[in-house]
Amino acid sequence: MKKLEKNEVLLWFGSWTSKIGNIVFDYANSMSIVSSFSGKTWILALYQSSETIIQIIFNLIGGAKADKGSRKKIVIITDILAAIVCAVLSFFVDTGCMAEVMICANAILAVIYAFNSPTYKSIIREMVKKNRIGFYNSVSNAGGELIGIAGPIIGVGLVQIIGTRGALLFDAGTFLLSAFAESLLKRVIEVSKPENEKNNVISDIMDGFKYLIREKEILFLVILAALVNFFLAGYNLLLPYTDVMFENEFHNFYSKALVMEAIGGVIGSALCSKIAGKFKDDIRALILFLGGTGMTMFIESAASILKNMYVCLVPFILFGIMLTCFNIMFMSHVQTAVDEVYLGRVFSIIFTVAVLFMPLGSFAFSFFVNMRSVKSYALVGGGIIMLSMIGLIVNKINNKKM
Incomplete structure (x- = not known):
């Protein structure tokens, strides 16, 4: 077991308390809106969609500010x-x-998150030793997965015990605890931000795009992540329909699949904490894990023939492991390879592209796949495998040029 360092513990605590607050906030508000406006579904739709629109608008601005100001103060x-x-x-x-x-x-919280998220990802470079970033991300992801499982349960309990008002005050407390933990952070490296005569957000954002165009390997990873999100949107779209796919064989399969995926996420995080240092700069390994996510979808299509619930749930555990390893290795590589001066902007571009490609994928797959057939997973998985093969070829070509 690696010895934990103070900054790592503080960052985990801050991230996890904020995540609990976000989950409880969304649950309490959603339940309150549903119970008060059961006949007006558009109110909940507006509540949920406003966040996505705001992220598209403000993510890039948040990234630019993260690179120009004090990241610690911003978070x-x-x-x-x-x-x-x-x-x-x-x-x-x-x-x-x-x-x-x-x-x-x-909407206000979405704006705040657009500034907080790229800053929090980029501050890791200042607060965590470079050779421990992969380990930090692995533990952080494992805790996040566990909170994702427990969060809704906590939300239900809080709303029932102390009501919606009490749950919102609880949220306020979690964010304050997060801020307190962040105030205790001490830099492990000094970051020198060059003086820039331009004080224009648009120019700063454009500089971030120019940096990406110059750095071919990072640009390749950003494009890969964007295309991955397109196909993962298809997976997320199909997942709730597993109750329909298996309605004659299994009961409440969707909820079980979610739990299995979360368990896979925890296992993947534990695995990455052991191998992150070895593969932190290995783009090929990252792409192979991505291909593994696609392969698990093929396995799910094949497993359905056996009509055994436990066999059908195994691919979701494997999917969680593969996707978690890909995400951790991807984030760790970006945090260590990108120039410190552009780190916030690169993360904001990644987040913005992710937000854009997910709805595109959702709408595309809603037209082209059969939601009642488990074989549809093979189509989505095939797309990811093809994307991984192309990624391996591009990576090999880039390595030959170096």
């Missing part, structure tokens, strides 16, 4: 602002304007 301030929003929102529960205020609050 602290954004968490404090999130706490204030939750606390203020709690006073509007059970009022006549609750829906409007909740939608506005969610």
Whole structure:
């Protein structure tokens, strides 16, 4: 077991408490809207969609600010602002304007997150030793997976015990705890940010794109991640329909598949904590893990023939392992390989592209795949495998040029 360092513990604590707050916030608000406006589904749709639109607009700005200002101050301030929003929102529960205020609050939190997320990813370079970034990301991801499982349960319990208002005040407390943990961080490396005469956000964002175009390997990874998200949208679209696919064989298969995928995520995180150092700069290994996610979808299509629930659930564990390893290795490589000056902007571009490609994939696969057939997983998996093969070829060509 590796010895834990203070900054790593503080960053994990800050990230996990914020994630708990986000999960409880979404659950409490969604349940409140559903119970109060059961006949107006468009209110919940507006609440959920506003976040995506705002992320597309503000992610790039957040990344540019992360590269120009103090990252530590930005993550602290954004968490404090999130706490204030939750606390203020709690006073509007059970009022006549609750829906409007909740939608506005969610929009404000989406703006805050657009600044916090790329900054939090890029601050790792300053606060964690380079040779430990893979290990840090592995543990962070494992904790996130466990919170993803426990979060909704916590949300249900809080709303039932202390009500929606109490749950929102609990959220405010989690964000304040996160800000406190971040205030104790100490840099392990000094970051020198060059003076830049330009003080224009648009110019800063364009500089980030120019950097990506110059750095072919990083650009290749960003494009790969974007295309992966397109196909993963197909997987996410199919997953809830597993209840329909297996309605004559199994009961509540969807919920079981979600649990198996989360378990796979924890296993994948544990695996990566052991091998991250060995493969941190190995693009080929990263692409092979990606290809593994596609292969698990082929296995699921084949496993369905046996009509055994346990056999059919195994591919979802494998999928969680493969996708988690790919994500951890991808993030770790970006955090170590990208120039410190452009790190926030690169992450903001990655997040923006991800937000754009997921809905595109969802709509595309909704037209071209049969939602009632488990064989549709083979189509999505085949796309990922083909993408991985192309990635391996491109990577081999790039290595020959070096």
